Amino acid sequence: MAWDWMKPALLDLSRQLTDRDLEFVIRATSSRRTDYDRIREIVRDKPDFLEVLLEDDRVFQKMASDDDVMLKVSPQLLFAVLLRRARRLLKQASFTMEPRPEGDVPVFDASKAAQLVEQPRVLDYLASMLASFVRTESRTFLVRHGAVYRRRVFNDMNVDDLLSAAELLDPPQRFPIYKRVADVSLFMVGIFPDHVSGRRSAGRSWWSAVARSQRFARDQQAYAEIGTEFYHRAAEDEAARQSGLADVMVTLGDHFMLAAKPLNLLARDLIPMRRFAWFGAGPASPASP
Template identity: 40%
Template sequence: MDEAHHLSDHDLRFVAETVGGEQGGAAHPLDHLRAREELLDVMLDDDRLVQRLLGDEQVLLQVSPRLVFSVLLRRVSRDLTQRPYTLERTPAETVAVFDAPQVRRFIAEPAIGRYLVDMLSSFVRTETVTVWVRRGERYRRRRFSTL
């Protein structure tokens, strides 16, 4: 999913500590993870990350929403290999829909996966952008929110 360029140094350090114990004392573990995308992919699929993220509420405050949703979407994708259906909930009932392979392929598409992570992350933190607009001789401040 090309995660190395989208995760902060703090997130990468969290992954290295949780899964690899700081990569066995590597001199620059973050550079190592950024350079070896395939290693980071394996580490992000590790169940220890899911357990640590879901096991302690304080941990969720220490990492970015992007890391949380990246790890959880990967977990959903793995879970969908274990069963052939997803559950669709309606107000009246829950229905099993036998579409798990299609959903898994959809989530596994790199562009779709990045989009889903971005979309889910956008609901957690809003970003406000301030732009100065010139009106005649004066400048006015305009604020825009991603929410």
């Protein structure tokens, strides 16, 4: 059973960005030099320099003004820049808005949320996580029931499908599934808080499709409980230590709702309508067992 998100995660951002990504950033920030290949080599070798460029207003403005930006840069770069902008806004704010069924409620935790994503590994993990939801998939596998094999469709946005998939794997193979269950929970609470809180105005058709794929309806609290539990389960797995993700998993498990705050801000203020076009639009992909 293999989805792209089951591959080992990389938290070194400079290794994840493509040459086209770096050229996009360089062209947005360099008005005089044209030796882009040379600058690209320098940027790859200097993470601190790359960080300065990703924080540059010109990069954000170029992305924000381009309706086709998703076709020009990788999702990894896109969300790395957007989350850094969300971090800046959190630093400037005194409170965040927490979605509730009756309406948004101010919570004075903006500084704590900013401190959480001040940790580069946490911020870059969240960017990778968001990138993994740009294209979601359903895959068909043969599952054995006694002497009979039956076809079973697993959707990688469906918590129930993922939990069922984990049961088919030996314990040493479950880490990516545990991580994905937690990631789906954080994604739903962070990017679509209006829907999991019970307020479903915009993007109704998108939400209806997702909701129909879930066997059990869940609200924000339920997703938070699942996300917290499965980030901790993932952190305890030996694969988390080997991949260098154990500390990130612990942090997200310990501060699940706080980790959702930069995603809430991104969804509400930076990509309120684009989120419906960017996430989950990929076609289902059948697979062999």
